[in-house]
Amino acid sequence: MFRKILYPTDFSDCAVKAREYVKKLKEAGTEEVVIVYVIDVREMAAMASGVPGFGEMPVTYDYEVQKMVRANIEKELEELKTEIETAGLKVSVKTPEGNPHKEILKIAEDEDVSLIVLGSHGKSNLKGMLLGSVSEKVIRGSKRPVLVIKRD
Amino acid sequence: MFRKILYPTDFSDCAVKAREYVKKLKEAGTEEVVIVYVIDVREMAAMASGVPGFGEMPVTYDYEVQKMVRANIEKELEELKTEIETAGLKVSVKTPEGNPHKEILKIAEDEDVSLIVLGSHGKSNLKGMLLGSVSEKVIRGSKRPVLVIKRD
Numbered sequence: 001m002f003r004k005i006l007y008p009t010d011f012s013d014c015a016v017k018a019r020e021y022v023k024k025l026k027e028a029g030t031e032e033v034v035i036v037y038v039i040d041v042r043e044m045a046a047m048a049s050g051v052p053g054f055g056e057m058p059v060t061y062d063y064e065v066q067k068m069v070r071a072n073i074e075k076e077l078e079e080l081k082t083e084i085e086t087a088g089l090k091v092s093v094k095t096p097e098g099n100p101h102k103e104i105l106k107i108a109e110d111e112d113v114s115l116i117v118l119g120s121h122g123k124s125n126l127k128g129m130l131l132g133s134v135s136e137k138v139i140r141g142s143k144r145p146v147l148v149i150k151r152d
Numbered sequence: 153m154f155r156k157i158l159y160p161t162d163f164s165d166c167a168v169k170a171r172e173y174v175k176k177l178k179e180a181g182t183e184e185v186v187i188v189y190v191i192d193v194r195e196m197a198a199m200a201s202g203v204p205g206f207g208e209m210p211v212t213y214d215y216e217v218q219k220m221v222r223a224n225i226e227k228e229l230e231e232l233k234t235e236i237e238t239a240g241l242k243v244s245v246k247t248p249e250g251n252p253h254k255e256i257l258k259i260a261e262d263e264d265v266s267l268i269v270l271g272s273h274g275k276s277n278l279k280g281m282l283l284g285s286v287s288e289k290v291i292r293g294s295k296r297p298v299l300v301i302k303r304d
């Protein structure tokens with residue numbers, strides 16, 4: 001019932017807590033894990049233009065920063081892949097660009113996963129209640145079962 | 153990791169879909185299921201006073217209706233208990249009175265469950281976004297992992 005799982009991560013505290021469950025899911029019959037890290041292009045654009053003074057940097061500098069950020073993400077994903085493989089699971093990694101919850105839901109369908117494992121901070125503020133966090137949007141929009149893991 | 157699970161039900165379509173997962177969780181190592189049906193006292197009071205003409209019924213009638221509703225719920229819970237026991241799981245049933253999400257979260261702590269299995273309709277309307285359904289409140293408030301199962 002949990003053969004193939006989708007594990008979206010942004011390397012936040014919540015996602016790291018969920019990772020422990022991803023590894024333990026082998027006991028519950030999981031064989032395969034699809035790791036997803038969505039490159040939020042809007043966030044990258046905001047990083048380059050929203051920070052005072054930063055938007056005035058030459059374009060080449062902006063490009064260099066993005067390249068560094070991506071290289072760092074890829075290194076972290078490679079380490080994560082190894083860690084989950086060591087737990088005895090088959091692992092693939094996807095790094096789509098776009099709107100996080102939409103990309104996560106799209107890959108859940110494309111990869112026909114049996115479960116999505118999500119970290120959540122469980123905080124609720126007015127903005128969170130009105131707009132919803134990425135986790136809440138995935139829970140709402142998913143047609144597939146979602147295992148929600150809270151940060152301690 | 154999923155040894156003891158909490159399964160809140162209101163016998164809605166969503167909860168029935170989640171029930172199939174509850175039974176299958178035996179494969180994933182589940183041994184024990186706590187079924188919770190919260191008797192929503194505010195809903196019962198509304199039933200008795202909110203329906204035009206109904207509030208004018210004699211108190212004894214109101215009491216008879218509540219007794220019938222409860223007898224029916226208990227019969228359904230007994231059938232559900234047998235069904236899950238037949239799947240090879242140990243089952244206990246709780247029918248607290250109160251506010252549904254608060255009672256569910258309280259029992260999750262008191263019974264020290266490893267997982268809450270929740271049905272969800274996945275609809276989102278303005279009221280749902282502002283106030284949240286029982287499922288959303290449980291997901292937000294739970295310190296324990298929650299498995300959210302969508303209705304087809």
